[in-house]
Amino acid sequence: MGRRKKGQDIHGWVLLDKPLDLTSTQAVSAVRRLFDAKKAGHAGTLDPLATGLLPIALGEATKTVPLVQDGDKTYRFTVKWGETTDTLDTEGDITARSDVRPETSDIVSVLADFIGEIEQVPPKFSAIKINGERAYDLARDGVDLELQPRPVRIERLEVIETPSADETVFEMDCGKGTYVRSLARDLAFELGTEGHISQLRRTRVGGFTESAAISLDELADLAHKGRAFEGLAPVETALDDIPALAVTEDEATQIRQGRAIVLLPRIAQELRALRRPRDISGKDGSRMAVAMCGEMAIALGEAQAGKFQPTRVFNHNA
Numbered sequence: 001m002g003r004r005k006k007g008q009d010i011h012g013w014v015l016l017d018k019p020l021d022l023t024s025t026q027a028v029s030a031v032r033r034l035f036d037a038k039k040a041g042h043a044g045t046l047d048p049l050a051t052g053l054l055p056i057a058l059g060e061a062t063k064t065v066p067l068v069q070d071g072d073k074t075y076r077f078t079v080k081w082g083e084t085t086d087t088l089d090t091e092g093d094i095t096a097r098s099d100v101r102p103e104t105s106d107i108v109s110v111l112a113d114f115i116g117e118i119e120q121v122p123p124k125f126s127a128i129k130i131n132g133e134r135a136y137d138l139a140r141d142g143v144d145l146e147l148q149p150r151p152v153r154i155e156r157l158e159v160i161e162t163p164s165a166d167e168t169v170f171e172m173d174c175g176k177g178t179y180v181r182s183l184a185r186d187l188a189f190e191l192g193t194e195g196h197i198s199q200l201r202r203t204r205v206g207g208f209t210e211s212a213a214i215s216l217d218e219l220a221d222l223a224h225k226g227r228a229f230e231g232l233a234p235v236e237t238a239l240d241d242i243p244a245l246a247v248t249e250d251e252a253t254q255i256r257q258g259r260a261i262v263l264l265p266r267i268a269q270e271l272r273a274l275r276r277p278r279d280i281s282g283k284d285g286s287r288m289a290v291a292m293c294g295e296m297a298i299a300l301g302e303a304q305a306g307k308f309q310p311t312r313v314f315n316h317n318a
């Protein structure tokens with residue numbers, strides 16, 4: 001018999017405003033302790049030198065993590081011109097210098113080259129696996145890495161302000177897997193200089209925004225007062241942009257047992273007609289939907305051939 005996990009059955013999302021010098025794993029552990037939760041995970045790593053939105057899932061909310069991770073993200077970041085580091089941020093050692101400081105007009109003129117589907121070489125200090133080992137572990141051991149370019153998608157890239165000739169602040173909307181540090185390196189190369197990230201903040205992950213975020217100190221204060229649940233958003237928060245299928249209590253029981261339910265022709269047609277900002281249609285023509293009984297999410301599943309087949313069932317009482 002397996003060992004029972006310690007903690008309580010807590011379900012929902014904490015939209016954490018992660019502070020500097022804290023890893024994503026450390027942030028998850030801190031939130032999990034504050035709620036005494038059995039199960040926790042996060043939707044998208046933030047480096048210790050980055051701040052901003054880190055969605056943390058507790059309990060059954062962990063079943064929706066892949067949906068949140070696949071959502072677009074928004075970053076606000078500062079590039080410091082004139083120096084490149086081995087980590088492409090302020091944590092690393094300087095590897096190259098340049099006296100060139102690009103004019104704002106020159107920066108704006110090259111931004112179009114980085115918008116859309118582009119090829120990007122990840123940083124050597126990244127979590128990408130090479131023959132089973134993390135790239136950052138190999139880089140720290142002095143291994144000379146040659147990472148291959150990967151396709152990424154950037155929807156928007158704008159100059160926000162220019163505090164000085166040495167620094168430029170940008171804002172970017174991008175898809176999954178885009179490295180801001182690599183973008184800084186490539187922008188500098190395009191402009192004939194060197195550059196690295198001096199500040200980085202994530203302001204949006206999918207449908208979650210920083211306006212709803214809570215700091216670790218604020219959450220700890222709520223927990224101390226016995227009000228930690230005020231900092232917890234429902235599991236359903238992550239499902240706002242997924243087509244909802246209203247089901248009866250009897251149908252909810254069938255779905256919880258992993259059984260498919262028959263859809264009325266009108267409902268099946270409506271689900272087929274729905275379009276969403278990010279495509280979650282299956283290769284077989286199925287469409288993802290969330291079965292809702294009242295205000296409670298029962299399961300994620302696929303609607304196809306007039307049926308709804310659950311793929312992830314939520315057990316709010318687990």
